[in-house]
Amino acid sequence: MVTLAEVAQHAGVSASTVSYVLSGKRSISATTRQRVEESIRELGYHPNAGARALASNRSNIIALMIPLRTDMYVPVMMEIAIAVATTARTHGYDVLLLTGEEGPDAVRRVTGSGLADAMILMDVELEDERLPLLRDGGVPAGAQSRAGDDQPSVLIGLPADTDGLTCVDLDWTATGALCVEHLAGLGHRDIAVIGEAPAVYERHTGFAERTLDGLRSRARETGVRLLHRPCEGGYDAMAVTLARIFDERPGTTGFVVQNESAVEPLLALLRQQGRAVPEDVSVVAICPDQVAVQASVRLTSVAIPAQEMGRRAVEHLVAKLDGRGGDGVVLLPPELTERASTGPATAAS
Amino acid sequence: MVTLAEVAQHAGVSASTVSYVLSGKRSISATTRQRVEESIRELGYHPNAGARALASNRSNIIALMIPLRTDMYVPVMMEIAIAVATTARTHGYDVLLLTGEEGPDAVRRVTGSGLADAMILMDVELEDERLPLLRDGGVPAGAQSRAGDDQPSVLIGLPADTDGLTCVDLDWTATGALCVEHLAGLGHRDIAVIGEAPAVYERHTGFAERTLDGLRSRARETGVRLLHRPCEGGYDAMAVTLARIFDERPGTTGFVVQNESAVEPLLALLRQQGRAVPEDVSVVAICPDQVAVQASVRLTSVAIPAQEMGRRAVEHLVAKLDGRGGDGVVLLPPELTERASTGPATAAS
DNA sequence: AGGAGATGTCGAAGCGCTTCGACAATCACT
DNA sequence: AGTGATTGTCGAAGCGCTTCGACATCTCCT
CATH class of the missing domain: 1.10.260.40 (lambda repressor-like DNA-binding domains)
Structure with a gap:
């Protein structure tokens, strides 16, 4: 040595x-x-990293807390994690991987031990139990906040109350609105939404609920009928859901799919039922571009900018660590790319 | 503080x-x-983590190096990473996330700075350039290896030369053999293998080549004809590949699919061509169980035990750090689960 | 020419912890 | 009662680095 x-x-x-x-x-x-x-x-x-950390009171490590569950779309998580890691490196930071398992204790442990200088949290729920520990740089209310002595954090996701927090997320409300808008603009009057698994809603994950808000309010504005059905991924679950949808609204011609693992099953089932995409039925997906391009029909989609989110999160965090920039919410505007799965509603359909 | x-x-x-x-x-x-x-x-x-690391010369951190590329099946990586993180925690270790980006330099940096006590490498190539730095606990040949002064490592994956290394991997050769065996046992004489993307083979990733070895040698033994075609994921690539296969071997009745992102496209195409699974054509997949169950046909598959691999890697590493146990290769035996995608070869087919 | 201000280098203190040897105090035996 | 081993606690050194104030030199202006 x-x-x-x-x-x-x-x-x-x-x-x-x-x-x-x-x-x-x-x-x-x-x-x-x-x-x-x-x-x-x-x-x-x-x-020597330890000596440096001790003397300078800086570890040059960012903690990244990822969810343990796998009911969220995994590739997106992974992409974010990788973007976080690589962006962090360009700023001289390493990334410590924490799983949600320990919950709030992990936050305390890492904060208390000075293991990491800062934190990024993924998969934030609307009323997340970790939030109180993070507000205003992790300094308990009333404590004197000496500069450099706090634990900045950035959330990827948007809780109900963003006071004293920094958040980066896709604007899911706008995403929902955009999907409806696109279909409504093509003349579709009856739209079905294939949502995330019920568990995701029960957990009050912000993105799912906000998307729904966006879908609904724009549907109201454009006079479109909306049917929302949560759906576990997979072929069988999708089959059941789809059957119910056409039972309840036989005139459905537009689909918005949020659960990526339902995309391919949906397309397969529609094909099987003799409903052509996009001639009879239009489909808009909310998914990474790669998925949209690789599907059996090239999907019109709103992309989930996973890399961008990871990158922005780190950049905000580094800014905070350098004493530049404070709290705030960054909502990335959604972008819809038109591909081969949407077209005008026809009288026939 | x-x-x-x-x-x-x-x-x-x-x-x-x-x-x-x-x-x-x-x-x-x-x-x-x-x-x-x-x-x-x-x-x-x-x-305080820094002080502790300095005084004890132990950081209680394990570095996990994950590949940057996304041409490998992502959920498997993620599952391994999560298993590593949670298992590490139960042993009192945290996990530092490194991306392949920095290459061998990352190994040097982490080793040299004492940031991590040990290392786990994923996605190891047959002749990986990081290996020389890791053999025999990371101590350069000739140097005196004082106890506790080295940097143990475990590879997830199997390089060509495992001398002085510890490796954990699925026994891909046996996996390949098992797939052929199953199909051959059902009477299939003409089997096509949907392989990974060409880039995976070009990189000399061990698992792809070993699987192929296993497939081929068992095919030889059982007198089965084997056609191997690499395939990018996605619907279009699969369509091209499939057409070629039936051109070259019209009598093909068995498929082995290694590239998970080709599974669903393959099933859709077969359906479209009026080939029933499993009546006309049998399909064996090499994929996580979850994928096999969620597919449009419940797939007979050999599971990729991602969690198990992550867990075992950490346990070996911890054993090494505690001075117990040395190098060695752990090959997990493959297990084939019969589901609804394979059946006896019929005369008609 | 002389002093103010830069500029470049050094010594020493100290970050919070682990660990070693020393030392009382207690205990179990002859 | 005296010896030796055992147990529980303490003080001090030191891990490798950062950082502060001090100091010596050099530069530039009037």
């Missing part, structure tokens, strides 16, 4: 000088800097 | 006593222990 002191000796300078070369916090003459850098390279020196 | 010293003062003991209560490395009288524990609770003390 090579230490700072050894580098200093090798370069013929003091330890503090080496430290300043590394951190750049004081000016160092070009010649000295070169000599030190040379020694670092020659000896293969790597600063 | 509550420190050890404050706890000691509050409990009326010395700092070292508190430390020993925490670590259990020396015996402490019951009364003292209680008093200390009481103080810890009362003050809400959390040991």
